[in-house]
Amino acid sequence: MKSVIYIILTAAITNNYVLVKFLGICPFLGVSKKLDQATGMSLAVIFVQLMATAATWPIYHFLLDGGIDFTYMQTVVFILVIAALVQLVEIILKKYIPALHASLGVYLPLITTNCAVLGVTVNNISDGLSFGESMLTSLGCGLGFFLAMVLFCGVRSRVAEAKPAKSFEGLPITLISAAIVSLSFFGFAGIIGNLFG
Amino acid sequence: MKNSKLAILLKGLIKENPVLVLILGTCPTLAISTSVTAAFGMGMAATAVLICSNMAISALRKVIPEQVRIPCYIVLIAGFVTLVSMVLEAYAYSLFQSLGVYLSLIVVNCIILGRAEMFASKNSVGDSALDAIGMGLGFTLALCAMACIREVFGAGTFCGLPVPWFHDNPISILTMAPGGFVTFGVMIALVNKISKGKAIKKKDFGCAGCPSAAACGKTSCGAKEETKA
Numbered sequence: 001m002k003s004v005i006y007i008i009l010t011a012a013i014t015n016n017y018v019l020v021k022f023l024g025i026c027p028f029l030g031v032s033k034k035l036d037q038a039t040g041m042s043l044a045v046i047f048v049q050l051m052a053t054a055a056t057w058p059i060y061h062f063l064l065d066g067g068i069d070f071t072y073m074q075t076v077v078f079i080l081v082i083a084a085l086v087q088l089v090e091i092i093l094k095k096y097i098p099a100l101h102a103s104l105g106v107y108l109p110l111i112t113t114n115c116a117v118l119g120v121t122v123n124n125i126s127d128g129l130s131f132g133e134s135m136l137t138s139l140g141c142g143l144g145f146f147l148a149m150v151l152f153c154g155v156r157s158r159v160a161e162a163k164p165a166k167s168f169e170g171l172p173i174t175l176i177s178a179a180i181v182s183l184s185f186f187g188f189a190g191i192i193g194n195l196f197g
Numbered sequence: 198m199k200n201s202k203l204a205i206l207l208k209g210l211i212k213e214n215p216v217l218v219l220i221l222g223t224c225p226t227l228a229i230s231t232s233v234t235a236a237f238g239m240g241m242a243a244t245a246v247l248i249c250s251n252m253a254i255s256a257l258r259k260v261i262p263e264q265v266r267i268p269c270y271i272v273l274i275a276g277f278v279t280l281v282s283m284v285l286e287a288y289a290y291s292l293f294q295s296l297g298v299y300l301s302l303i304v305v306n307c308i309i310l311g312r313a314e315m316f317a318s319k320n321s322v323g324d325s326a327l328d329a330i331g332m333g334l335g336f337t338l339a340l341c342a343m344a345c346i347r348e349v350f351g352a353g354t355f356c357g358l359p360v361p362w363f364h365d366n367p368i369s370i371l372t373m374a375p376g377g378f379v380t381f382g383v384m385i386a387l388v389n390k391i392s393k394g395k396a397i398k399k400k401d402f403g404c405a406g407c408p409s410a411a412a413c414g415k416t417s418c419g420a421k422e423e424t425k426a
Contacts (some may be wrong), residue, residue, distance in 0.1 A: 020374050022228035026307060029223070072283060075301045076275040083268055112271075115224050115305045122298050167389035168382075171220065175382030179375040186373070 004136060006196040011140025014189045017116045018148040019182040024116030028149065029174060031107070032156055038149040044107040046142030049117055051089065052082050053138040056121040057131050078121055083112045116145060152181050205324055209331025215308045216339035217388045222308040225299050226340055227377040233356045236344035238292040240337025242281050242300065247309050247336075248329040249277040254317040255325035270313045271304065278303045308336055339384075346380050347371045 017023045024045070031041045056078050064070040064077065090108045093101040111117055120141045124134040155177050164173045215221045222243075229239040253273050254261075261269045282300045285293040293300065303309065312332055317325040349355055351371030353364035370376045 022224050022374065022377065023302070025223040025227060072279060075279050075282070075304055076272065079271055079275050079304050080268075083271060113305045113307070113310060115302045118305055119298055119302055122301050126298065165386075167386045169389075172382040172386035172389065175378045175385070179378030179382065182378055183370075183375040186375070 002196060006192075007133060007136040008140035008143065009192050009196070011137045012144035012147060013185060014192055015141075016144040016148055016185050017119065017141045018145055019178070019185050021119070023119040024114050024145060027107075027110065027114055028145075028152065029171070029178070032149055032153045035150070035153050038153040039146070040103055041107045041110075042142070042146035042149045044104045044111055045114065045116065045145050046139070047104070048082070048086060048089065048108070048111045049120055049138045049142045050135065051085055052078075052117050052121050053124060053134050055081050055085055057124065057134050060125050074122070074125070079112075079118060082117055082121070086112050116141065148181070148185075152178060155181055202324070202327060206327045206331045209328065209333070209335040210338065211335070213332075214335040214339055214388075215311075215332050216336055217385060219311070220385070221311050222306045222336060223381070224302065225306060226343065227374075227381060228299055229296065230340055230343040230347050230377060230380070231351070231372045232295070233341060233344045233348050235292065235295045236340040237337065238285075238289070239296055239299065240333070240340045242285060242296070243303050243306060243308065243336055244330070244333025245281050246274065246277045246303050247312060247333045248326060249280075250274045250309055251312055251317040251325040251329035252322050253277075254313045255320060255322045258318050266318065267310075267314075270310060274309055274313070275304045308332060343380055343384060346384075347376060351376055 015021060018025065018028045027041055027045075031037050059077065059081060060071070060074065064073060086108050090101070090105060093105065120138050124137055129137060156174065159173060159177050162173075168176070209215065213219055216223075216226050225239055225243070230236050250270070250273055254270055278301060281303070282293065285296075285300065312328060316328045320328070345355070349360055349363055350368050352369070353360055353367040371380065
């Protein structure tokens with residue numbers, strides 16, 4: 001139980017994909033203006049990350065790495081699997097759960113090219129994690145993405161009312177505030193290390 | 198005629214610099230810019246992929262059906278990324294290790310998909326190659342400039358060699374994640390200042406700002422799908 005919490009917390013906070021590892025910056029800067037959009041995007045990311053890990057882990061270990069060595073095809077196969085998966089999820093959601101599709105549907109196609117999703121699947125393989133650990137890490141990363149998005153959304157709504165120097169308006173001030181949010185995540189790192197390490 | 202070719206090549210360097218003006222490929226820019234050597238390697242690897250993919254996509258632009266072009270582009274790009282990473286693993290192993298996961302993430306680098314969608318799918322092979330070289334060098338340039346700032350001030354070294362004074366007084370936060378955001382923000386502000394806000398017309402960094410979204414928006418974005426169905 002302790003290790004389960006440890007894996008999730010490490011992935012979500014100490015190794016936060018957005019603020020510490022710089023993966024998935026595009027949606028982080030792009031869709032974090034409104035809270036409902038930020039939550040929608042994050043939920044879609046959690047969902048797709050879990051699905052993608054559940055699909056790519058067995059594919060890598062039983063297909064690419066089993067018998068004949070096809071591991072060099074990892075990048076091509078993973079991106080195709082993720083793209084196909086996203087399409088499939090979208091079709092299924094549209095047909096059977098239209099309510100969920102209405103709230104997540106817009107964000108799903110964007111996720112194909114989200115580096116956090118490809119990043120987490122590739123990292124899980126290169127770190128040599130078991131299937132259970134991979135799933136937990138993906139869940140943690142998704143939750144971390146959610147946390148970063150929601151926190152940053154709050155910060156941005158305050159920044160929007162501020163009046164920075166002219167050349168800092170728009171993206172530069174957003175990046176600087178992202179730096180401060182990112183700094184706060186470094187503070188958590190010690191706590192988790194001491195609690196569970 | 199020759200002038201326009203030169204213009205295609207040069208616009209990627211300064212006027213339409215992919216990182217600082219078009220704001221593409223932010224993830225590798227922030228992550229890899231802690232050391233100049235790695236930044237240069239990343240820039241060169243991405244340039245190689247960009248040249249190959251731009252030429253291939255441009256050559257195939259009449260063959261690839263409109264509806265499935267994004268998956269086709271991604272497969273082509275992924276193929277070239279695999280090639281480049283194999284070459285690096287064989288001939289530059291230390292660079293291969295320092296780039297790590299970001300090497301395979303070149304696949305989802307917005308610059309490459311963005312140029313495929315914005316330029317290579319509409320122009321001839323030669324022009325696309327020039328565009329790729331310009332954009333690739335622009336990416337490398339911006340990446341190296343950021344890496345210089347972060348490595349010299351943050352770690353006190355340049356390409357691994359110690360720089361006098363800075364080596365004893367490093368601002369180590371610059372090498373960490375927050376330093377990446379700050380440096381990038383300040384550099385974009387600087388570009389704004391120099392160009393008097395002309396370069397980035399206070400671009401709304403929403404869906405429209407993300408080129409992969411621009412690419413996906415036309416094919417299968419939820420909003421469009423509704424009207425199709």
